[in-house]
Amino acid sequence: MALSIGIVGLPNVGKSTLFTALTNQGGLAANYPFATIEPNVGIVPVPDARLDALAELDHPAKVVPATVEFVDIAGLVAGASQGEGLGNQFLANIRETDAIAEVVRFFGDPDVVHVAGAVDPASDVDTIKTELILADIATVEKALPRLEKEAKRDKVAVKKLEAAQKVLAGLNEGHRARTLGLDEEEVEALYDLHLLTSKPMLYIANVDEDQASADLPEIDGCKPVPISAKVEADLAELDEAEAAEYLEAMGLEESGLARLVREAYRLLGLQSYFTSGETETRAWTIPIGAKAPQAAGVIHTDFERGFIKAETASFDDYVGLGGEKGCRDAGRLRQEGKDYVVQDGDVMHFKFNV
Numbered sequence: 001m002a003l004s005i006g007i008v009g010l011p012n013v014g015k016s017t018l019f020t021a022l023t024n025q026g027g028l029a030a031n032y033p034f035a036t037i038e039p040n041v042g043i044v045p046v047p048d049a050r051l052d053a054l055a056e057l058d059h060p061a062k063v064v065p066a067t068v069e070f071v072d073i074a075g076l077v078a079g080a081s082q083g084e085g086l087g088n089q090f091l092a093n094i095r096e097t098d099a100i101a102e103v104v105r106f107f108g109d110p111d112v113v114h115v116a117g118a119v120d121p122a123s124d125v126d127t128i129k130t131e132l133i134l135a136d137i138a139t140v141e142k143a144l145p146r147l148e149k150e151a152k153r154d155k156v157a158v159k160k161l162e163a164a165q166k167v168l169a170g171l172n173e174g175h176r177a178r179t180l181g182l183d184e185e186e187v188e189a190l191y192d193l194h195l196l197t198s199k200p201m202l203y204i205a206n207v208d209e210d211q212a213s214a215d216l217p218e219i220d221g222c223k224p225v226p227i228s229a230k231v232e233a234d235l236a237e238l239d240e241a242e243a244a245e246y247l248e249a250m251g252l253e254e255s256g257l258a259r260l261v262r263e264a265y266r267l268l269g270l271q272s273y274f275t276s277g278e279t280e281t282r283a284w285t286i287p288i289g290a291k292a293p294q295a296a297g298v299i300h301t302d303f304e305r306g307f308i309k310a311e312t313a314s315f316d317d318y319v320g321l322g323g324e325k326g327c328r329d330a331g332r333l334r335q336e337g338k339d340y341v342v343q344d345g346d347v348m349h350f351k352f353n354v
């Protein structure tokens with residue numbers, strides 16, 4: 001299951017430009033607000049140099065990276081929740097994403113219209129925050145009559161109703177659902193509502209090309225990830241070697257996509273482990289703290305159900321000792337059981353029985 005990220009922001013801030021560059025496929029970028037009127041969904045391979053290193057050793061028939069899904073929607077303007085602009089109706093397209101990335105305009109270019117008249121990241125972030133909160137208020141208010149009805153005949157539904165009332169009060173005071181300190185039970189009770197402000201959020205600062213490696217100040221308590229949509233668009237046109245050269249010339253260590261994905265993994269508490277052999281070298285995404293059977297379950301539920309053990313090597317050992325055989329000969333291939341907490345970069349081979 002790919003990690004999914006919904007892209008939001010004011011109109012004309014470069015969402016579709018970035019989306020197109022990241023997904024390297026035909027989104028619509030144009031110099032006028034509301035260029036995006038159809039939701040765009042793109043699947044992007046997660047850049048991971050470790051995967052290449054493994055493939056170099058094992059010469060598999062295919063290499064399968066982890067993937068991230070991006071969903072690009074139309075820009076939101078102040079008043080979107082009251083039907084202003086087109087953005088609000090598209091919010092439904094990002095209800096089921098795992099996280100929201102807000103693109104904030106930092107680039108100057110006077111030729112590109114700014115809907116609010118001037119480049120002002122803090123104010124833009126505030127506008128979008130308000131619209132997302134208003135959208136959530138509408139969602140909760142719409143659900144309340146049903147929850148009240150259900151609460152009259154069902155104890156579990158009472159919890160849902162109380163959680164909804166609590167979150168509504170917080171939203172009305174201008175807080176995101178995520179910052180209301182809801183406990184696990186309340187979060188669970190509200191899950192069905194897919195509140196936008198309950199999702200983890202990251203900010204993408206769409207900066208001028210020369211700012212792509214800038215260290216930007218926090219907005220709303222979060223450090224924005226600087227990305228130049230222009231640079232990413234250029235990168236999408238280049239082959240691997242050219243892209244590496246270009247990044248170096250720009251003084252960048254990696255692409256904006258790589259930085260963005262890493263930030264999203266960190267935000268969501270995710271990591272990767274690998275399987276590698278003749279047929280396939282592949283990256284799998286799991287939560288930090290996942291145990292071996294849960295990691296196996298990402299491949300197939302049978303692997304989890306029938307889990308016996310996992311032959312495991314660290315990434316460094318695997319590459320340093322020349323693969324599985326080398327690890328086995330050096331006594332570095334561990335037999336891990338069902339309580340093993342998988343580490344980032346582990347190369348694993350599951351034994352199971354169903």
Ligand SMILES: Nc1nc2c(ncn2[C@@H]2O[C@H](COP(=O)(O)OP(=O)(O)OP(=O)(O)O)[C@@H](O)[C@H]2O)c(=O)[nH]1
Nearest residue numbers: 011012013014015016017030031033034035075109
């Ligand atoms: N100079 C400069 N222009 C950019 C950059 N990113 C986007 N643009 C331009 O800004 C305009 C709007 O870009 P889009 O990607 O369509 O913006 P959007 O956020 O998707 O807009 P809506 O879909 O209308 O909400 C286009 O003309 C882009 O070429 C950038 O990093 N630098």
Ligand SMILES: [Mg+2]
Nearest residue numbers: 015016035036
């Ligand atoms: Mg767009």
